[in-house]
Amino acid sequence: MSDKVLMKGNEAIAEAAIIAGCRHYFGYPITPQTEIAAYMAKRMPKIGGCFLQAESEIAAINMVYGVASTGKRVMTSSSSPGISLKGEGLSYLAGADLPSLVINVQRGGPGLGGIQPSQSDYFQATRAGGHGDFKMIVLAPASVQEMAELTVKGFELADKYRMTAMILADGTMGQMMEPVALDALKVNPTVEKPWATVGTKMEREHNIVNSLFLDPAALEQTNFERFERYKTIEETETLYEEYLMDDAEICVAAFGIAARVSKNAIDEARKQGIKVGMIRPITLWPFPTAPFKKAAEHCKAFISVELSMGQMIEDVRLATECKAPVTLCNRVGGMIPSPEQVLASICKAAEQNGGAK
Amino acid sequence: MIVFDKPHALTDAPMHYCPGCTHGIVHRLVAEAIDELGIEGKTIGVAPVGCSVMAYNYFSCDMIEAAHGRAPAVATGVKRADPENHIVFTYQGDGDLASIGMAETVHAAARNENITVIFINNAIYGMTGGQMAPTSLPGQVTQTSPYGRDTNHCGFPIKVCELLSELDGPEYLTRVTVNSVKNIKTAKAAIKKAFQNQIDGKGFSLVEVLSSCPTNWGMTPQKALQWIDEKMIPYYPLGVYKDRSAKEETK
Amino acid sequence: MSTKQFLFSGFGGQGILFAGKFVAYKGLMAGKNVSWLPSYGPEMRGGTASCGVIVGDEAVGSPIVSTPDVLVAMNLPSLDKYESSVAPGGIIFVDSTLVTRPVNRTDVTVYALPATQMASDNGTPTLANMILVGKILEALGEFDEEGVRAALGKVISAKRADMLDVNFNAMKLGANY
Numbered sequence: 001m002s003d004k005v006l007m008k009g010n011e012a013i014a015e016a017a018i019i020a021g022c023r024h025y026f027g028y029p030i031t032p033q034t035e036i037a038a039y040m041a042k043r044m045p046k047i048g049g050c051f052l053q054a055e056s057e058i059a060a061i062n063m064v065y066g067v068a069s070t071g072k073r074v075m076t077s078s079s080s081p082g083i084s085l086k087g088e089g090l091s092y093l094a095g096a097d098l099p100s101l102v103i104n105v106q107r108g109g110p111g112l113g114g115i116q117p118s119q120s121d122y123f124q125a126t127r128a129g130g131h132g133d134f135k136m137i138v139l140a141p142a143s144v145q146e147m148a149e150l151t152v153k154g155f156e157l158a159d160k161y162r163m164t165a166m167i168l169a170d171g172t173m174g175q176m177m178e179p180v181a182l183d184a185l186k187v188n189p190t191v192e193k194p195w196a197t198v199g200t201k202m203e204r205e206h207n208i209v210n211s212l213f214l215d216p217a218a219l220e221q222t223n224f225e226r227f228e229r230y231k232t233i234e235e236t237e238t239l240y241e242e243y244l245m246d247d248a249e250i251c252v253a254a255f256g257i258a259a260r261v262s263k264n265a266i267d268e269a270r271k272q273g274i275k276v277g278m279i280r281p282i283t284l285w286p287f288p289t290a291p292f293k294k295a296a297e298h299c300k301a302f303i304s305v306e307l308s309m310g311q312m313i314e315d316v317r318l319a320t321e322c323k324a325p326v327t328l329c330n331r332v333g334g335m336i337p338s339p340e341q342v343l344a345s346i347c348k349a350a351e352q353n354g355g356a357k
Numbered sequence: 358m359i360v361f362d363k364p365h366a367l368t369d370a371p372m373h374y375c376p377g378c379t380h381g382i383v384h385r386l387v388a389e390a391i392d393e394l395g396i397e398g399k400t401i402g403v404a405p406v407g408c409s410v411m412a413y414n415y416f417s418c419d420m421i422e423a424a425h426g427r428a429p430a431v432a433t434g435v436k437r438a439d440p441e442n443h444i445v446f447t448y449q450g451d452g453d454l455a456s457i458g459m460a461e462t463v464h465a466a467a468r469n470e471n472i473t474v475i476f477i478n479n480a481i482y483g484m485t486g487g488q489m490a491p492t493s494l495p496g497q498v499t500q501t502s503p504y505g506r507d508t509n510h511c512g513f514p515i516k517v518c519e520l521l522s523e524l525d526g527p528e529y530l531t532r533v534t535v536n537s538v539k540n541i542k543t544a545k546a547a548i549k550k551a552f553q554n555q556i557d558g559k560g561f562s563l564v565e566v567l568s569s570c571p572t573n574w575g576m577t578p579q580k581a582l583q584w585i586d587e588k589m590i591p592y593y594p595l596g597v598y599k600d601r602s603a604k605e606e607t608k
Numbered sequence: 609m610s611t612k613q614f615l616f617s618g619f620g621g622q623g624i625l626f627a628g629k630f631v632a633y634k635g636l637m638a639g640k641n642v643s644w645l646p647s648y649g650p651e652m653r654g655g656t657a658s659c660g661v662i663v664g665d666e667a668v669g670s671p672i673v674s675t676p677d678v679l680v681a682m683n684l685p686s687l688d689k690y691e692s693s694v695a696p697g698g699i700i701f702v703d704s705t706l707v708t709r710p711v712n713r714t715d716v717t718v719y720a721l722p723a724t725q726m727a728s729d730n731g732t733p734t735l736a737n738m739i740l741v742g743k744i745l746e747a748l749g750e751f752d753e754e755g756v757r758a759a760l761g762k763v764i765s766a767k768r769a770d771m772l773d774v775n776f777n778a779m780k781l782g783a784n785y
Contacts, residue, residue: 024438060430065431178643199398
C-alpha cells in the first residue's frame with residue numbers, strides 16, 4: 001500500500017503539477033483556489049522553479065503563453081470570474097497551438113457571483129473558452145486523488161496534442177481533503193517540441209509562434225487541421241466511469257461533486273429496488289457520447305445532476321438522441337443538491353417510467 | 358567591396374510598412390544591435406498587435422506574436438523559462454503599450470523584468486487606420502478625434518518615460534527619435550544599451566522611439582519628420598529618464 | 609461502525625479545522641476511508657467555522673455532512689444552527705464554558721464539557737478543541753494511545769514536536785472528564 005496523505009484538492013493539483021515536471025506557475029488570487037498559488041509560492045523557489053504572482057488574470061495567462069512558447073510545462077489556475085478574463089489568452093493559446101494546463105475551481109456566477117461551489121462554467125469550458133473555433137480538453141475530477149491524477153494527465157494530453165487542457169473542478173473539490181497517494185502517479189516524459197521558440201542557436205531557420213493568418217484560405221486550413229486533431233482526441237481520449245449501469249433502467253449523468261452526491265442517492269435507490277446507475281464523464285470534452293448512446297438503448301429515463309441551470313444536460317440529450325426523456329436535478333449559486341433531492345428525482349423518474357422499480 | 362549590407366538579424370522578407378514609415382529604420386537598428394552583440398541565436402522577439410504585428414516575418418531570430426498589449430507578460434514568461442539563455446525583446450506601439458497593455462507595461466517595469474522593450478510612439482493607431490492613441494497630442498486630428506483631441510473630453514496624452522521613471526523598478530528609460538541621421542545614431546546607441554543591459558542582467562530597459570506615420574498623419578514623409586521636431590519633441594522631450602547603473606557609478 | 613459523519617463547529621480560531629483534520633487522520637491510519645470538508649470564505653475570519661468529516665469502511669460518496677452522527681459545538685451559534693440537523697440517536701458534544709443553554713434534543717446523547725475553562729486551567733488555553741476530541745474518542749471507544757499519538761504526529765509539524773505531548777495530555781484530560 002502506498003503512503004497516503006490527507007491533502008486539499010487544490011494542494012493535490014499543485015503537487016501533482018510539480019511531479020509532472022511543471023516548474024512555472026503564474027496566477028492571481030481568487031477564492032476558492034488560492035491554495036494552489038500559495039502552495040506554488042512555497043515550493044517553486046525550493047526546486048528551481050518559478051512562481052510569479054501576476055498583475056491580473058490576463059497577464060497570468062499571457063505569461064503562460066510565453067513559457068508555453070518555449071515548450072516547457074506551465075500552468076495557471078483561477079476561479080470562474082478569473083477564467084473569463086483568461087478567455088482571450090485561451091483563444092491565442094489555441095490559435096498558436098501551444099500546450100498548457102489551466103485550472104478552474106468553479107464558483108457561483110454570473111458576475112462576481114459567490115465563492116461557493118458551482119459547475120456553471122461547463123459551457124464556457126466545453127463550448128466557448130474564448131473567441132474562434134477551438135476546443136480545450138476538459139477534465140472533471142471527482143476526488144482529491146483524481147485532482148492529482150488528472151493534473152498529470154492534463155499536462156500529457158496538452159503536450160501530445162499541442163493544446164490547452166483544463167481541469168474543471170469546483171469549490172468543494174478544491175477545498176476538501178481526502179487521502180492521496182502521490183507516489184502512485186505515473187509521469188510520462190515530455191514529447192519533443194521542435195517548434196519551440198528557444199533561440200535558433202544559429203543552427204536553424206527561425207521558429208514563429210503565431211495565430212495571425214490574414215489569408216483566409218490559410219486560416220481555414222489551420223482550422224481544418226486543428227479539428228482533425230480534435231477528431232483523433234474524440235476517438236481516443238474520452239474518459240468516463242460507469243456505476244451500476246449493467247441492468248440500469250434509469251441513468252444518472254453527473255460529474256465532479258454532483259457525481260459524489262449522486263452516488264449516495266443511487267445506493268439508497270438501489271436499496272429501494274430501483275434499477276438506477278450512473279455515467280460519470282471524466283472528460284467533459286471530449287464528451288463520452290458512446291456510453292450514453294448505448295445506455296439509451298436500455299434506459300427509460302436520464303437525469304442530469306448539475307450545479308448549474310442545466311448545461312451538461314444538452315450533451316446528454318444530444319448523445320441519447322431523444323430516445324428517452326432527460327430531466328434536470330440541480331442547485332445553483334453555490335448550493336449543492338442533496339442526496340435526498342437526487343433520490344427524489346430518481347424515484348419520480350421511476351414512477352413516470354413504470355416498471356423501473 | 359560591400360560597404361552597406363542588410364543586418365543578418367533581418368530576413369529577406371519584403372516589409373509591408375508604408376512609404377516613409379520609420380518602422381523600417383527601427384527594425385534595422387534593433388537588428389544591428391542584435392548582430393553587433395552576437396545574440397541572434399538566443400534572442401526571442403515578441404511582437405503584439407499593431408502595425409508591427411508581422412515583425413515575426415522580418416527578424417531572423419525566433420519570434421512570437423502576442424495578443425494586443427500583452428507582450429510584456431508574454432516576454433516575462435519567455436525570459437523566466439530560461440533566464441540564463443534567453444534574450445527577450447518586445448516591439449510595441451503606443452496603443453499597445455500605453456493603452457490596452459498599460460498594466461502589463463507598468464508591472465513588468467515595476468518587477469524590473471530583465472527584458473528589452475522597444476516602444477514606437479507615433480501618436481496614432483496605424484494598423485486600424487489612424488485613430489486617436491493614448492499618446493495623440495492635444496488638438497491632434499485623428500479619425501476618432503475629428504475635431505482635434507479635446508483634453509476636456511478625453512484627457513491628456515500619456516508620457517510613458519516620465520510615468521515609469523517614478524517607479525523604483527526599471528533600470529533604463531530613454532526617449533529617442535529617428536528623424537535625422539544624428540538622432541538615428543543616438544537611437545541606435547540607446548537600443549544597443551537596452552540589449553546590453555539585459556545581457557548584463559541589469560533589468561527592464563525601455564527605449565521610446567518617437568516615430569512618424571505619414572499615411573495616417575496625412576503628410577509627406579519629409580513633412581512628417583519635421584512634425585516630430587515641431588510638435589512631438591516639445592511635448593515628449595528627448596533624453597534619458599532613468600539610468601540606474603550610470604547614476605550609481607557617478608555616486 | 610460503517611460510516612460516521614462528524615460536524616465540528618465554532619468560532620474561527622478555536623481550532624475547529626485542526627480538530628476535524630486530526631479525526632480524519634485517525635480514521636485514515638486505522639485503514640478507513642475519510643473525507644474532510646471545511647466551510648470557507650469570509651466567515652472563516654473570526655466568524656463561525658465548521659468542517660465536516662466522514663469516516664467509514666466504504667468509499668465516501670458525498671463529502672458534505674448534512675446529518676451528522678456527531679456534532680461538536682464549541683459555541684452557542686453553532687449549537688443553535690446545527691442542533692436540529694443531528695441524526696436521531698446521534699451524539700452532541702458541547703463546550704459548556706461557551707454554550708450557556710442545555711441541548712433541547714431528547715433523542716441524542718449529550719456530553720457537556722467546560723473545555724475552554726479546562727484548557728485555561730491546564731495552562732493550554734488554545735487546546736479546548738483537543739480536550740473535546742479526547743472526549744469524543746473516549747465516548748466512541750476509540751481512544752488508543754498508540755493510534756492517537758500516531759495521528760497527532762501527522763497533524764503536528766515535525767518542527768513543533770514538543771506540542772505532541774501537550775496535545776496528547778489535553779486529549780487525555782478530556783477523555784478522563
